[in-house]
Amino acid sequence: MRIAILGAMPEEIEPLLEKLDDITRIDYADNRYFKAKYKGVELVIAYSKIGCAFSTLTATVLIEHFGCNMLLFSGVAGAISSELKIGDLIYADKLCKHDLDITVFGHPHGFVPEGQIYIYPDNDLISIAQKVAKEKNITLKEGTIATGDQFVSSSEKKEWIKDTFNADALEMEGYSVALVCDALNTPFFILRAISDSADGDAGVDFDTFMEKSAKVSADFILNMVDELS
């Protein structure tokens, strides 16, 4: 078993690297990859850089070049659901792409021919996450995560994404990672801790809370690796 752990920003993987010994850095395809062993499990850890293009590249490299056969994403997200507060953990039970728009041709938002509006993560990994949450007494929510190439900081935009996709949280990488993993038959799991509420205060909240929330997510992911080992 070789597990890929992916974040988008350095802050999203640093809490993981801090807990690992004997890390080997490998530079490939204009990015850095960190190999380590944790409780007998081989890990390849990377941050992709922000957005769908970079995360597509990094997820593909992790699977095709480094031979990872499972991918766990760890990071932060903006809340859409009013039930989600800063620091709360949510995993995707499905993901969509809110800025994909060829509606002028009669297609629904988020859809292109031969694609799918929603992509679904691996059920076994979801069960493992639920087990970890139960054992450690951690509140873990599930919901639809909407991805797009923009930092959302307006209540109007957020409401539109909620109404159009019934989404609970939003970010900038999950759907593209899901698409790569789905196409390459690689089980995947997308976890996010809330850093802001994607409204007018999002920029300030993100700067204030992103590091702490990124650690909440990374700690949970390491607990999942414990369980997988």
Ligand code: OS5
């Ligand atoms: O990866 C991006 C998506 N992440 C989730 C997220 C989110 N996505 C959309 N809308 C929201 N309201 C969201 N809340 C959380 C987080 C991340 C957002 S983009 C943040 C960019 C911050 C930044 N820009 N420059 N730096 C940091 C410094 C820097 C400079 C040079 C190199 C690297 C970093």
